[in-house]
Amino acid sequence: MGIESKYQMKVVEGDNGYVLEDVPHLTDYIPHLPTYDNPLQSNPAYSVVKQYFVDMDDTVPQKIVVHKDSPRGLHFRRAGPRQKVYFSSDDVRACIVTCGGLCPGLNTVIREIVHSLDYMYGVDKVLGIEGGYRGFYAKNTINLTPKLVDDIHKRGGTILGTSRGGHDTTKIVDSIQDHGINQVYIIGGDGTQKGAAVIYEEIRRRGLKVVVAGIPKTIDNDIPVIDKSFGFDTAVEEAQRAINAAHVEAQSAENGIGVVKLMGRYSGFIAMYATLASRDVDCCLIPESPFYLEGSGGLFEFVKKSLREDGHMVIVIAEGAGQELLAEENSHARSEQDASGNKLLQDVGLWVSQKIRDHFEKKLKMPITLKYIDPTYMIRAVPSNASDNVYCTILAQSCVHGAMAGYTGFTSGVVNGRQTYIPFNRITEKQNKVVITDRMWARLLSSTNQPSFLSTKDIVEVQKGQHPPTQLLDGDNNDSETSGKQNTSMA
Numbered sequence: 461m462g463i464e465s466k467y468q469m470k471v472v473e474g475d476n477g478y479v480l481e482d483v484p485h486l487t488d489y490i491p492h493l494p495t496y497d498n499p500l501q502s503n504p505a506y507s508v509v510k511q512y513f514v515d516m517d518d519t520v521p522q523k524i525v526v527h528k529d530s531p532r533g534l535h536f537r538r539a540g541p542r543q544k545v546y547f548s549s550d551d552v553r554a555c556i557v558t559c560g561g562l563c564p565g566l567n568t569v570i571r572e573i574v575h576s577l578d579y580m581y582g583v584d585k586v587l588g589i590e591g592g593y594r595g596f597y598a599k600n601t602i603n604l605t606p607k608l609v610d611d612i613h614k615r616g617g618t619i620l621g622t623s624r625g626g627h628d629t630t631k632i633v634d635s636i637q638d639h640g641i642n643q644v645y646i647i648g649g650d651g652t653q654k655g656a657a658v659i660y661e662e663i664r665r666r667g668l669k670v671v672v673a674g675i676p677k678t679i680d681n682d683i684p685v686i687d688k689s690f691g692f693d694t695a696v697e698e699a700q701r702a703i704n705a706a707h708v709e710a711q712s713a714e715n716g717i718g719v720v721k722l723m724g725r726y727s728g729f730i731a732m733y734a735t736l737a738s739r740d741v742d743c744c745l746i747p748e749s750p751f752y753l754e755g756s757g758g759l760f761e762f763v764k765k766s767l768r769e770d771g772h773m774v775i776v777i778a779e780g781a782g783q784e785l786l787a788e789e790n791s792h793a794r795s796e797q798d799a800s801g802n803k804l805l806q807d808v809g810l811w812v813s814q815k816i817r818d819h820f821e822k823k824l825k826m827p828i829t830l831k832y833i834d835p836t837y838m839i840r841a842v843p844s845n846a847s848d849n850v851y852c853t854i855l856a857q858s859c860v861h862g863a864m865a866g867y868t869g870f871t872s873g874v875v876n877g878r879q880t881y882i883p884f885n886r887i888t889e890k891q892n893k894v895v896i897t898d899r900m901w902a903r904l905l906s907s908t909n910q911p912s913f914l915s916t917k918d919i920v921e922v923q924k925g926q927h928p929p930t931q932l933l934d935g936d937n938n939d940s941e942t943s944g945k946q947n948t949s950m951a
């Protein structure tokens with residue numbers, strides 16, 4: 461096996477098409493670093509566990525459904541504690557920062573990093589950076605102790621605060637150096653991980669013995685490679701309350717329609733899973749599946765049919781759905797961005813509700829009762845549920861093991877149910893989206909019986925494999941079962 465560096469990517473190739481996309485290590489740019497026995501060796505909790513330390517050669521495949529002759533494909537380094545560590549406990553000065561929008565579980569991850577560092581590795585110097593990236597240079601720090609963080613997992617939000625924008629690489633790395641920090645734990649979404657990648661590069665350029673480790677956070681579940689992001693399950697669960705309310709309202713009125721808008725800027729995972737979970741939703745609209753209102757196979761026709769058959773209906777719409785329809789109508793509207801450069805979306809829930817009202821009440825003179833529910837921030841401001849708490853704990857522990865072992869420039873993530881270290885580039889190169897030619901979307905369509913909004917021409921082209929490679933119809937999770945996407949709890 462030979463190692464070559466491609467754009468700071470460590471790629472190891474082996475027999476039968478085996479490829480390991482490895483993560484950087486401090487020794488890649490600082491040779492002859494001293495090592496220490498892992499303190500877990502004398503920790504009563506672990507010393508009796510057989511093979512607790514991860515074998516250096518253990519890797520995790522990205523594709524788990526394979527054919528007899530298919531290449532073994534991409535692998536990631538398996539996460540977990542190593543026999544040797546590259547920091548003595550007394551020397552570690554860690555910091556934790558949370559960036560981007562809120563997500564259930566942020567506090568759990570903070571808690572578990574602090575606890576893991578202290579209880580497993582005897583590290584008691586952990587700084588909390590307040591207010592996201594800009595907190596490195598514009599805010600005070602707080603000392604995070606196991607006692608201080610003991611019950612923060614019961615609260616929503618992040619005790620450190622968060623923000624968008626304000627990523628000044630030089631100032632951030634200067635601050636890391638000034639504080640003598642040598643382990644940086646960065647919790648955030650796709651933007652945050654891009655920021656972490658440039659911090660890592662600058663640290664490496666300066667030749668510092670500082671580990672940069674990311675933990676992916678996003679309720680949109682738009683981070684690629686990993687099975688799912690923490691907080692997603694909680695958000696889907698919380699969304700059920702809004703859907704239930706919409707259903708009750710719709711059921712109790714003549715021609716009742718409940719419209720629920722859920723988060724999901726570019727990826728409709730929350731809407732898709734909330735719909736699949738609920739069974740009360742008749743139509744789910746997501747950014748990846750363009751829809752139309754008028755004519756055969758359109759939304760109005762489906763609403764009319766549902767009202768005629770059931771007397772009521774519930775529509776779930778992801779906030780990023782139908783934005784192209786709104787843009788067509790408001791072509792003069794200025795496109796605005798948030799401080800991180802993310803496009804600010806128009807309220808599609810309000811828009812579609814008004815369109816339905818206009819169509820049925822004004823055009824068809826058919827009375828309807830439409831209730832629009834926008835629980836947007838409610839689904840992400842709650843504390844994480846039990847399964848997300850466990851998930852956050854595992855992610856945090858793995859991240860700490862990797863940092864202590866000297867790995868850097870990595871994100872801690874679960875791939876096919878296994879803990880891995882994934883290079884930043886792989887995490888940031890694209891966004892994870894619902895692929896509407898995947899089985900999962902087909903399952904949803906079969907469950908709601910809603911129109912697919914695809915034209916016959918689209919369907920024929922897809923079947924013939926002639927459809928142009930668009931983000932809407934192509935993805936590397938061509939079969940969500942084979943990619944492990946969202947299937948950690950599925951057989």
Ligand SMILES: Nc1ncnc2c1ncn2[C@@H]1O[C@H](COP(=O)(O)OP(=O)(O)OP(=O)(O)O)[C@@H](O)[C@H]1O
Pocket residue numbers: 559560561562592593594623624625626627648649650651652653654655656658677678679680799800802
């Ligand atoms: N390309 C980039 N390079 C450096 N920093 C970035 C980049 N993109 C975003 N950031 C920084 O990362 C932080 C978070 O980014 P953003 O607001 O897009 O949220 P996010 O991490 O994607 O989370 P989410 O979208 O789930 O809320 C911000 O402080 C932003 O300045």
Ligand SMILES: O=P(O)(O)OC[C@H]1O[C@](O)(CO)[C@@H](O)[C@@H]1O
Pocket residue numbers: 561562624649678679680723724725779798840
């Ligand atoms: O917190 P803000 O800036 O209002 O951003 C909201 C966005 O953040 C997210 O919750 C995560 O990216 C999106 O679903 C949503 O569009």
Ligand SMILES: [Mg+2]
Pocket residue numbers: 560649650651678
């Ligand atoms: Mg983002």
